[in-house]
Amino acid sequence: MDTAATREKRDHAKPAKLGREVQARLGHQLRALYDEVVSQGVPPRFTELLNKLDDDSSKDKR
Amino acid sequence: MAINESVRKAVLGAVPSLRAFAISLCGNVDRADDLVQETLLRALANIDSFQPGTNMSAWLFTILRNHFRSEYRKRRREVEDSDGHYAETLKTQPEQHGQVEFREFREALAHLPADQREALILVGASGFSYEEAANICGCAVGTIKSRVNRARTRLIELLAIESADEFGPDEQTRAVLAGRRD
Numbered sequence: 001m002d003t004a005a006t007r008e009k010r011d012h013a014k015p016a017k018l019g020r021e022v023q024a025r026l027g028h029q030l031r032a033l034y035d036e037v038v039s040q041g042v043p044p045r046f047t048e049l050l051n052k053l054d055d056d057s058s059k060d061k062r
Numbered sequence: 063m064a065i066n067e068s069v070r071k072a073v074l075g076a077v078p079s080l081r082a083f084a085i086s087l088c089g090n091v092d093r094a095d096d097l098v099q100e101t102l103l104r105a106l107a108n109i110d111s112f113q114p115g116t117n118m119s120a121w122l123f124t125i126l127r128n129h130f131r132s133e134y135r136k137r138r139r140e141v142e143d144s145d146g147h148y149a150e151t152l153k154t155q156p157e158q159h160g161q162v163e164f165r166e167f168r169e170a171l172a173h174l175p176a177d178q179r180e181a182l183i184l185v186g187a188s189g190f191s192y193e194e195a196a197n198i199c200g201c202a203v204g205t206i207k208s209r210v211n212r213a214r215t216r217l218i219e220l221l222a223i224e225s226a227d228e229f230g231p232d233e234q235t236r237a238v239l240a241g242r243r244d
Contacts, residue, residue: 022218027186033164033171034187037082046077049099050070053106057064 069109072118073102079188080126086183087130089172101126124198170220174213181209
């Protein structure tokens, strides 16, 4: 029977538990989205940029 | 400028995460890559101000964030941008790099206020501590904590999640996350 007391107990117990599960799911999805970009690694333009900057500086020294 | 090997390694090592952060800030891959490039140029030009032994990645994130903020403010003045701009940007390029399955989550993320989204990404995805995130954003640790909490609460509201089983109405996302394909 759904008395006020049991209802209150249930409503108080549920959010905490769900809160953790929901937060875990949220974190998982956030990281999955982020990691999809991270897994693309370093696009060539950035390696080339550093190489170019380094080359320019060795030319300056000559 | 001569780039020593350890700096080069640390900088390139931070690039994948910098890109992910930049995309979360501006919602556009091409613009994000430009932002990362400008960040690297600034960082290397000021490498003397980097304190050896401190976190190179956090230092680069700080530069990227500050650069984005000042550019964004400038643009905002120029084009009278609205708060909805970020969300609009995402809508115009919804499946740019094969992220169909993340559409709903990204849209919800796009609706968060910028400072909340930024805090949530730094702590929840980039893996920075609250202290590091506070340093990157130039605010108090308590501010970061409250932004992260508000971001989580708002995301749950936006995704209308009432229980973990109902997380995201997007079945495909759950299938992908669970490692199965129906």
